[in-house]
Amino acid sequence: MTMNLPLKEMTLQEKLAAMELLWEDLARSPESVESPDWHKDILDDRREQVAEGKARFVDWETAKRISATKFREN
Numbered sequence: 001m002t003m004n005l006p007l008k009e010m011t012l013q014e015k016l017a018a019m020e021l022l023w024e025d026l027a028r029s030p031e032s033v034e035s036p037d038w039h040k041d042i043l044d045d046r047r048e049q050v051a052e053g054k055a056r057f058v059d060w061e062t063a064k065r066i067s068a069t070k071f072r073e074n
Contacts, residue, residue: 005018
């Protein structure tokens with residue numbers, strides 16, 4: 001199925017609203033959305049780091065600040 005959205009004519013707010021509608025719809029049946037294998041690999045690795053005491057945690061505000069900085073750099 002091909003969809004044609006007028007993306008070049010849509011405002012940022014309209015694009016975000018469309019994304020929200022898609023996420024809400026997908027969230028209604030999460031069992032139908034299959035996670036890729038690499039997601040499991042990353043989660044397994046993180047669980048192992050926690051179990052070995054190698055994981056490092058920060059509070060939510062710090063995590064947001066770190067993420068914002070990384071996204072600005074890329």
